[in-house]
Amino acid sequence: MQKFEAENGNVIYGDLQCKDSKIEFMGKNNILFLSEKANLRNAQITFVGSNALVFIGKSCFRGRIMIFTNCVCYIGNALGQSASDMFLNITSESYCIIGDDCLFSWGVVLESSDHHPIFDFKTHQCLNTSKRNILIGDHIWVGQYAWVLKNTFLASGSILGAKGIATKTYYSNSANVGIPAKQTRKGIFWNGAVIKDSTKEEIKKLEQNHKDDFKFTYQKDSFLSPYAIEQKLESLQSAQEKLEFIYDFL
Known part of the structure; x- marks a missing residue:
C-alpha cells in the first residue's frame, strides 16, 4: 500500500484513484485511508481540524465529507449511492460509522452537530454537545433527502424513508419515516432489485426467488456493539491508533 505524506503530519494511505475529486488538509496529523478497490468520484474531503481519520473500504465514494478535530469517519464495503450530493459533516470529537452494503439515495445528509450551543437558563450548562455519534449498520437503505442526525443508531437491515430525520435508535x-422518524413497520427486509418498471409476474418471481440473507437476528457471539466501539475509540489518542483499531476490528 502506498503512503503519501503531506505537510503538518497529514497522511494518505492507499492508491489514489480519484476522478474530479479534492482532498484538503487544513489541520495536522490527519489520516485518509483508502483500502484496496476504494476510489473517489466527484468527491470532496476536507479535514478542517486535526487528528481525524477518514477510512473508506471497498467502495466508490461520491460526495462531500467535512471532518473536524478528533473524529472518525468510517465507510464500509459496497457503498451504493444514487448521486454525488451526499454530505457528511462530522463535528469535533464525534464518530460516524457506516457498515457494509448500504444504499443512499440523493440529497442525503449525515450531521453530528446542532452547529450552535444551547445553554441551560439557570446553570449555563451546554445541553447539546454530548452523544453526537452516528452509527449505521450493514445493509441500510436511506431514502431521498433524508437526514441522519447526532445520537442515531440505524441497526442492520433497517430503512429510513424519504425526507425522514433520524434522531434515535432504530x-x-x-x-x-417522518420528522422525527418513527417506526412504521417491523419484520421486513429489502434488496437492491428495481421494481418501478416490474410487472406483476416479475414481482412474483422476486417473491419466489428471494433469499433470507438480509434478515438480521441478534447473535451474541458475533454482534459488534456500537457502544463498545465508541468507548474504544474514545480511549485512543491519535488518528494512527484509531486507524489500527478500525483496520483490525471492523
Missing part, C-alpha cells in the same frame, strides 16, 4: 429489519 431496530433491525424495520421501516422508519
Whole structure:
C-alpha cells in the first residue's frame, strides 16, 4: 500500500484513484485511508481540524465529507449511492460509522452537530454537545433527502424513508419515516432489485426467488456493539491508533 505524506503530519494511505475529486488538509496529523478497490468520484474531503481519520473500504465514494478535530469517519464495503450530493459533516470529537452494503439515495445528509450551543437558563450548562455519534449498520437503505442526525443508531437491515430525520435508535429489519422518524413497520427486509418498471409476474418471481440473507437476528457471539466501539475509540489518542483499531476490528 502506498503512503503519501503531506505537510503538518497529514497522511494518505492507499492508491489514489480519484476522478474530479479534492482532498484538503487544513489541520495536522490527519489520516485518509483508502483500502484496496476504494476510489473517489466527484468527491470532496476536507479535514478542517486535526487528528481525524477518514477510512473508506471497498467502495466508490461520491460526495462531500467535512471532518473536524478528533473524529472518525468510517465507510464500509459496497457503498451504493444514487448521486454525488451526499454530505457528511462530522463535528469535533464525534464518530460516524457506516457498515457494509448500504444504499443512499440523493440529497442525503449525515450531521453530528446542532452547529450552535444551547445553554441551560439557570446553570449555563451546554445541553447539546454530548452523544453526537452516528452509527449505521450493514445493509441500510436511506431514502431521498433524508437526514441522519447526532445520537442515531440505524441497526442492520433497517430503512429510513424519504425526507425522514433520524434522531434515535432504530431496530433491525424495520421501516422508519417522518420528522422525527418513527417506526412504521417491523419484520421486513429489502434488496437492491428495481421494481418501478416490474410487472406483476416479475414481482412474483422476486417473491419466489428471494433469499433470507438480509434478515438480521441478534447473535451474541458475533454482534459488534456500537457502544463498545465508541468507548474504544474514545480511549485512543491519535488518528494512527484509531486507524489500527478500525483496520483490525471492523
